[in-house]
Amino acid sequence: MASILEVQNLVKKYGDFTAVDGISFDIQEGEIFSLLGPNGAGKTTTIAMLSTLYAPTAGDATIGGHSITREPMEVRRVIGVVPQDIALYEDLTARENLVFWGRMYGLSGKSLHARVDEVLEQIGLTDRSKNRVKTYSGGMKRRVNIGVGLLHKPRMLFMDEPTVGIDPQSRRAILDTVKELNRQGMTVLYTTHYMEEAEELSVRVGIIDHGKLIALGTQKELTRQVGQTETLILHLGENDDAPTLAAALTGLPQVLNADAADHSISVITPSAADALAGVVSRANERGIKIRSIDIREPNLEAVFLHLTGRALRD
Amino acid sequence: MLKLLLIGFKDLRVAFRDRAALILMLAAPFVLTLGLGLVTGRFSSNSNSGFENIPVVIVNQDQQALGNLLVEIFNSEDLVDLVEPSLVADPEAARRSIDEDTAAAAIIIPAGFTESILPRAEDFASPGKSASQSVQIEVYLNPSRPTSAGIIQSIVDEFLSRVEEARLAGLTSTLQLIRSGRITPQQAASAPPPDLRAATSAATLAIAIDSSTAQGETVQFDALAYIAPGMALLFLMYTVTQGGRSILAERAQGTLSRLLISPTHSAQILGGKVFGIFLTGAAQMLILIGASSLFFGLKWGDPLGVIALVLASVVGATGWGMLITALARSPNQVSTVGTAVMLIFGILGGSFINLENMPPAVQTFSRITPNAWSLDGFTTLGLGGTLADLGVQITALLLMGAVLFGIAVLLFGRKNLVQK
Numbered sequence: 001m002a003s004i005l006e007v008q009n010l011v012k013k014y015g016d017f018t019a020v021d022g023i024s025f026d027i028q029e030g031e032i033f034s035l036l037g038p039n040g041a042g043k044t045t046t047i048a049m050l051s052t053l054y055a056p057t058a059g060d061a062t063i064g065g066h067s068i069t070r071e072p073m074e075v076r077r078v079i080g081v082v083p084q085d086i087a088l089y090e091d092l093t094a095r096e097n098l099v100f101w102g103r104m105y106g107l108s109g110k111s112l113h114a115r116v117d118e119v120l121e122q123i124g125l126t127d128r129s130k131n132r133v134k135t136y137s138g139g140m141k142r143r144v145n146i147g148v149g150l151l152h153k154p155r156m157l158f159m160d161e162p163t164v165g166i167d168p169q170s171r172r173a174i175l176d177t178v179k180e181l182n183r184q185g186m187t188v189l190y191t192t193h194y195m196e197e198a199e200e201l202s203v204r205v206g207i208i209d210h211g212k213l214i215a216l217g218t219q220k221e222l223t224r225q226v227g228q229t230e231t232l233i234l235h236l237g238e239n240d241d242a243p244t245l246a247a248a249l250t251g252l253p254q255v256l257n258a259d260a261a262d263h264s265i266s267v268i269t270p271s272a273a274d275a276l277a278g279v280v281s282r283a284n285e286r287g288i289k290i291r292s293i294d295i296r297e298p299n300l301e302a303v304f305l306h307l308t309g310r311a312l313r314d
Numbered sequence: 315m316l317k318l319l320l321i322g323f324k325d326l327r328v329a330f331r332d333r334a335a336l337i338l339m340l341a342a343p344f345v346l347t348l349g350l351g352l353v354t355g356r357f358s359s360n361s362n363s364g365f366e367n368i369p370v371v372i373v374n375q376d377q378q379a380l381g382n383l384l385v386e387i388f389n390s391e392d393l394v395d396l397v398e399p400s401l402v403a404d405p406e407a408a409r410r411s412i413d414e415d416t417a418a419a420a421i422i423i424p425a426g427f428t429e430s431i432l433p434r435a436e437d438f439a440s441p442g443k444s445a446s447q448s449v450q451i452e453v454y455l456n457p458s459r460p461t462s463a464g465i466i467q468s469i470v471d472e473f474l475s476r477v478e479e480a481r482l483a484g485l486t487s488t489l490q491l492i493r494s495g496r497i498t499p500q501q502a503a504s505a506p507p508p509d510l511r512a513a514t515s516a517a518t519l520a521i522a523i524d525s526s527t528a529q530g531e532t533v534q535f536d537a538l539a540y541i542a543p544g545m546a547l548l549f550l551m552y553t554v555t556q557g558g559r560s561i562l563a564e565r566a567q568g569t570l571s572r573l574l575i576s577p578t579h580s581a582q583i584l585g586g587k588v589f590g591i592f593l594t595g596a597a598q599m600l601i602l603i604g605a606s607s608l609f610f611g612l613k614w615g616d617p618l619g620v621i622a623l624v625l626a627s628v629v630g631a632t633g634w635g636m637l638i639t640a641l642a643r644s645p646n647q648v649s650t651v652g653t654a655v656m657l658i659f660g661i662l663g664g665s666f667i668n669l670e671n672m673p674p675a676v677q678t679f680s681r682i683t684p685n686a687w688s689l690d691g692f693t694t695l696g697l698g699g700t701l702a703d704l705g706v707q708i709t710a711l712l713l714m715g716a717v718l719f720g721i722a723v724l725l726f727g728r729k730n731l732v733q734k
Contacts, residue, residue: 051575073577076576077577081572085568087567087568087571089328089569092328101572105576105577106577148572
């Protein structure tokens, strides 16, 4: 399959600070490619350059055969962008927003209104389309934000952390929408700092940290780099102090890293069987009752930890 | 071009959906106009124009019927509150009083003025060939009191217009009598002059300030014709700075970035934003003009002149809005600076205090504000002027807008539209 996007040694500097440091990768037509990295890694700056908002300090990229530095207007016709922040006119209704943005992409007349109806249906807001956006919940705004990016049926869709700050139900709906769009043939570049999203959506993943692309390949290729590590997921009670236990577990010889989140702890270890006894013992010492334990194969979290020595959420 | 219009109309729609902004754009100037109208007595039965005791110096070298009549008019009961005339003999002394800013205007009625107007025997003997030497009244106006001077000028103009009408009417009737053989040219010359006194009394001269007592086609100056544009222009500055603020607000909320990554040139985006400010300002002014005409019965004057002046005023004000925006770093900064500029321009430009009551230096400095030029224009229209009389004001406002917009574009170019 042909590449729709080719990034060559892209650099963005702000004075002495290098936000993106010579990254290169390509995306095949029809795939969902995830760019995974912690906050501040350079994901949004990369999207801003690829969408022609910022000029790169060095390097170039082609999208649909058009250079982002030499043919920005052609690139803009090929791409759709769903920015991380909700970029809508809150005093306008969802329909008015979609009509306005559709016109900005050259749609007009009956085809515009038909497409707006279609997108409203797709994002599940037909019934609320005549309400002003400012009356919407965060999840609904996110859906309109995505709808704007889809209006002109772009060949390539950039989605910059589209699930930040929303409820699990809306998050699920967005991930399903991304998969559906891809099923219809749209190529997607999806940035996230949620490992689970990258794992669910993409075959190929790029891991970015401090502006550098530190890993690139299929999930299997990446996890193979880590070697034989396993992850123990400890599920705790609502009143248990997960961060304190995670800190205590980090000191165990069999534990490479322990990361607390939402009444659970992810423990990365070379051998789950060897680590289990020590983990349970530390929990008992602190009076914390482990409700259940899952054992998982190596994942992207482990890859990131292996490459950087830090957890994705650090 | 289409996208520029789309952005402009979108901004107009967004502006008119913001309730807080609507209060300041429309309700506040309307209520303030109403309040000031009540204070000046505009809505009471014994209302006045807000202009009173305008000092005027008259030199009557004519000392004949028409010269004396004009002096009488200025001393009449009808104008007793409006003007404060003083008679002097020396034209130079009269002009000096203007140069020294002790009077708003000097009226110099030259010797032979009456003779140059009233028909003589030879006029009837060879009609169409006037033997009289044309003698004109000189009205020496004080440029630092443009409104008061304009009122005096309009009284004199109206007087002369009525005199001319009466003279022509009398001449035509007399000529018809001569041609029909009913009287001879000699008899016509010895006949009493046309009834100029009745035709030119102050009550009919159209200088009446209260529209309810004005008679016929009048050249009135309604106090509200100064107050209403003053308030509208004051809050026009609010609207244009809010419009400018929307550029930075769009930058902060991400919609500007979204526009910039759509297949739209940045010049179209900036042009659209400016067009939106212009549209909103023009809509605000026209709504206020419509509302004050409807609810206060205010006559703004020549409609073409009003429209042209509104558009030029919005151009001038938009220039300031763009400059403030280009210099500011955040939407809040635009709001703060914009409010300060609105108030300063309101004071400097005459929205609160008639500029004539300001020192000459302040009057000169006030020309940096669109308010001052625009108020001049609205006063001219209120005094019966037309679009043709607004050349200076409209040119100044358009130039102001163009220069300030140019500076703003340069500043924007340097800062980069997407800079956060």
